[in-house]
Amino acid sequence: MRLQKYMAHCGVASRRKAEQMIAEGRVQINGEVVTFPGTQVREIDEVLVDGKRIAPEQHVYILLNKPKGVVSTSSDRHADQTLLDLIHSHARLYSVGRLDKETSGLLILTNDGDLTFKLTHPSKHVTKTYRSTVRGKVEASALKCLRNGVSIPMDDGSRYQTQSAEVEVAKENRGSTVLIIRISEGKKRQVRKMCAAVGHPVIHLERTAIGSLTDPSLKPGQWRYLTSDEIEQLKAEH
CATH class of the missing domain: 3.30.70.1560 (Alpha-L RNA-binding motif)
Structure with a gap:
């Protein structure tokens, strides 16, 4: 598996962000700094990001109805309230795309970098x-x-x-x-x-x-886990 994809599977960041981290020299494979995103990673390899070992984690998929006034970031020390203030999860979650502070509505939070890439890349036309x-x-x-x-x-x-x-x-x-x-x-x-x-x-x-994902019953500030059918539906979006 290519390094940036492996990092996305581990929930470190989206593939695009992972490529940037690799280029900055923040990633090591078996003790060696790697700067080429396409480097292949094997199951036996030890991968470190900023000195910390990473490994694939179970994917989490959450649908949130973001209220007006909440910023679409996981952490912002200047913000009154962020997305993670509304979510109760121990997973490292990232917002799939953003809504500005004054816009409300549906956001997906996940640690699945591949799905994030699919739903946000301009070529996918979601x-x-x-x-x-x-x-x-x-x-x-x-x-x-x-x-x-x-x-x-x-x-x-x-x-x-x-x-x-x-x-x-x-x-x-x-x-x-x-x-x-x-x-x-x-x-x-x-x-x-x-x-x-x-x-x-x-x-x-x-x-x-x-895409085809909607939930009129989800009130502002509420969230829920996506169903397996919804996850597969999103992965099929194009």
């Missing part, structure tokens, strides 16, 4: 569904723009043209509209930026599904 309440009445022209792709600002000052999206009007209120938006990419604060780009800033945003 759909995420959002319920977005925006200001104003959204006209057909704005819906068309959202569906075809819009230009949004990036943190580095560049612009990004979003891919096509599924967008439908769920409800029209006085002064606001509820949209169901499905995207298969995950730029930072993408849905918020998309809605702002067509003149309808987000008032409230919630992720309601990851």
Whole structure:
């Protein structure tokens, strides 16, 4: 098994993060520092990360309904509350993707680096569904723009043209509209930026599904373990 994949199996980090750790010289195999991610690991090999031995661990899969106000990190000394403050688990869990602090909704936490890679890598096109309440009445022209792709600002000052999206009007209120938006990419604060780009800033945003995985009965702050069927379903997503 390749080293970065082995590290992911051990719950150390995602494959992409593991590759970075390897390149930084933080990994040893049988006492030798290894800097090539593709190095093969055998069952008899001793692998150390930052001087500590690692070994495959039992995978844990949790579905959490993240409340507004909680940051999508395992640890942040500046945050009032993190994901792990809501979860009771001894496993080293990582969030599969992120939701910004003001966005609520479904997140998967796991120590399965392979699944994390599959669900977050841009080439996999896993759909995420959002319920977005925006200001104003959204006209057909704005819906068309959202569906075809819009230009949004990036943190580095560049612009990004979003891919096509599924967008439908769920409800029209006085002064606001509820949209169901499905995207298969995950730029930072993408849905918020998309809605702002067509003149309808987000008032409230919630992720309601990851691929085919959803659970309307899961209240904000609640979590549960995924079933074996749900895990296999996620692994089959593409």
